[in-house]
Amino acid sequence: MLDTAIKSQLQAYLEKLQRPIELVASLDDGAKSAELRELLEAIAPLSDKVSLRYDGDHALRPSFGVAAQGESPRIHFAGIPMGHEFTSLVLALLQTGGHPPKIEPALADQIRALPGKADFQTFVSLSCHNCPDVVQAFNLIAVLNPNYSHVMIDGAVFSDLVEQRQVMAVPKVYRDADDFGSGRMTLEEIVAKLDTGAAEREAEAIRAKDAFDVLIVGGGPAGAAAAIYAARKGIRTGIAAERFGGQVLDTLAIENFISVTETDGPKLAMALEQHVKAYDVDVMNGQRVVELVPGELTEVKLANGASLRGRTVILTTGARWREMNVPGEAEYRNKGVAYCPHCDGPLFKGKRVAVIGGGNSGVEAAIDLAGVVAHVTLIEFDTKLRADAVLQDKLRSLPNVDVILNALSTEVHGDGSKVNGLSYRDRATDELKRLDLEGIFVQIGLLPNTDWLKGTVALSPRGEIEIDARGQTSVPGVFAAGDCTTVPYKQIIIATGAGATAALGAFDHLIRSSATA
Template identity: 50%
Template sequence: MLAPELKQQLTAYFKLLEQPVVFSLDAGTSANGDKTKDFLTEVVALDPKLSVKQAVLKRQPSFTVDRAGSDPSGIVFAGVPLGHEFESFVLAVLQVSGHAPKISAAERQQILAIDTDLHFETFASLSCHNCPDVVQALNIMSVLNPHVSHTMIEGGMFQDEATAKNIMAVPTVFLNGKEWHNGRATLAELLAKIDGHEGAVPVDDDVASKLYDVLIIGGGPAAGAAAIYAARKGLATAVVADHLGGQPLETVGIENIPGTDYVTGQQLMDNITAQLTKYHVTQMSGQTVSGITGGAPVHVALQSGATLQSKTVIVATGAHWRQLGVPGEDEFRNKGVAYCPHCDGPLYKGKDVAVVGGGNSGLEAAIDLAGIARHVTVLEFAPAISADAVLQAKASALSNVDLIANAQTTAVLGDGRVTGLQYVDRDTQQSHSLTVDGVFVQIGLVPNTEFVGDSLKLNAHHEITVDRRGATSLAHVFAAGDCTDSAYKQIVIAMGSGATAALSAFADIAFVD
């Protein structure tokens, strides 16, 4: 089951084991149980400190991760933790064996202070890039505090349970049997939610009190490139974002970066994050910026109540998926209406789905979903499908994909969850209905600029207007990437504009100083 390169990686990781670890397995009698048993058999063969024994657990197949001779850790994996959850599995094994999780002292204190029993269950998919943050955070809580336990449930393997619980998006977290959280979250955000303070995450005083040379708002490729260029110029650089990764995390494969034949969005942003660490860039994740005030220095207000100060600021907040704006979309969001086919696609195995949007993103989604769903219907508002010819050819060759142009989506239908979709043929004005279990919206992007208010000049599309140096209408403030009025929205263009903005910030500081 494990590819040679995965075995090699695991062997290297397991050399770091401090204490023996035992996996307690309840495989059941299904083919999925055989897969899970084979997975663990191959894993324990890699190091003598690992062993597996039979057990009786709540779900089949599933297994616990415990330190031999100690009380249970509370960590359970229901399914085979490969894909994006491979790292979650490795970290769980190492932390159970005695490796201290890499968290702040304040976070550790918050976890240790939990004095009520909390059992979390996270429904995840192996292709979901948002899920590992949640899974790993809840595993850390389980390792450190016996009051906390956590089960990761692979939604594709436990599809019947996911359907019974009306789970149509991942990650979905249940706490003590009740639905508690949906979507990406950091450890700090989850701890704040446990404490009853959902939303704002406090910023350390020593971080908030610094005067930075360059403060970059955003966590995507434009922000990453800006931070790397600024730090390499010797500038005191910080990045503040709700999460690090940006739009590339929703892209499985990237094949148009010159000199790089193929890279996943996750790999690309992991590489950028590693460079930020290498160049000692201060990283503030889990933060929402609420406003910018010009001056010398520029002030950046956070939703947590803190205010950051910097000689220059670069806004690189990217964009988010545009919504349909039709009846039923809000009502059935995460109950059949989805925006990330890679995350939520496995939950629609053998079902009929629709993709709204015939551009590159729409057809890439349709091609991916075609390997999972029974049938995929693509609806495009324009008179013709607009995706690249190579994607059109690939989608047209799939027997379970239909492409419909000139179709205006008018409503999402459902009863507790999505059951269908209505659209109008823009030529004939005839209304049509589709019976589908899911609707994936891929109709373009909206810039993340709500927080700037009237501080910066925006165009009619709410994009920040910039000049050729990336300068905005406010002194000492620059902008880069998909949140700006750049003609094209591409990763390589965002990176270039981030570098431009950083060099302009450097020149601005040199001129002022």
């Protein structure tokens, strides 16, 4: 299961263990248990600080716990943590074995002091690139605080439990038997949700901050580049982001970022954040901005009631998935309506699904899903697909894919708990038709995150921030960059260049303002 190269790398990592750990397996006679036994028996001999037992009593089988020797496991993996979750396993081994996590000491202290007691379960798919962040966050909480435990559950292995809980999107987290949350969550966000007094303490700390020379709103590639370029000028720089990395976190293979032959979104987002933190930048993550108030010092109001101020402000709020905006879509989001085929596709194994959108993302989603689900129907509004020819050729070669052109989706249907159909109108005949299916993957492009700016800065008819060649908006001292602007091509490398341009524009504005003051 582990090739020689991976075993060698893992053995080197396990040399960092500071105390003995145990792997406690709970197995049955099934094939998956045999696979898990093979994995565990490949890991245990790699370090004399790792021992393996088969007397586990966890209710989910196959599973195994990771524990410091002499303690009961607080971290469990139900299923076989390969794919994207292999890193979660490695970190669980190291952190349980006393290797210090790479988090701020204050956050570690906050986790140790969390009130209450809880058992968390996170449903994942091994192809989900968002799931490991959530799994690793809850595992670390369980390592640092003995009142908390966590189990990762591979939905593909425990399909009966997925059906019982009606899990239709991952990651999906339960606290004991109650719904705790779904989708990507950072460690900071989870801790803030568990620590009821954290939000007000954080708001007070933000209120006490002095004005920034350059205040950046948004933590995607444009925001990261803007922060680096501003900080290198030696001026006071801050960045407020709802989630550092932005839309990049939801991107899989990246093969067109010049000088980087191949990477993926989460890796690039981590590299961007590390680069920013190498400079004197005040990074304020988990901050949702609600209002911009222009003035001599521009005020940025946050959802927690606090405000930040900047002599200049750079808006890099990015974009989000465009929705169909039809009846039933919101009601059945994460109950059959999904936006990430890589994450949620495995939950629809053997089922009938639709993909909405005939561009590259829609056709790629249909191709990927065709290898997992029983049948895919791709629905495109236009009279032809807009994807690259090579993708169209691949799509039409698949036996379990139908393509419906010139169709307008009109309503998502469900039984109250999950999706069971989709209505669409044939634009050629005006006839209303219905598809019986169990999943709908929406892939119809992006919308700029600019709703909160209406009436403050000039926006295009599509809601994009209008900027000039220097990134200047209609408000003096307020700049913008990236996918939220009128820049014509929404690409990572273009966003980073635009962020650098906006930072240089802001610096030039500061110099000129000082010269005329």
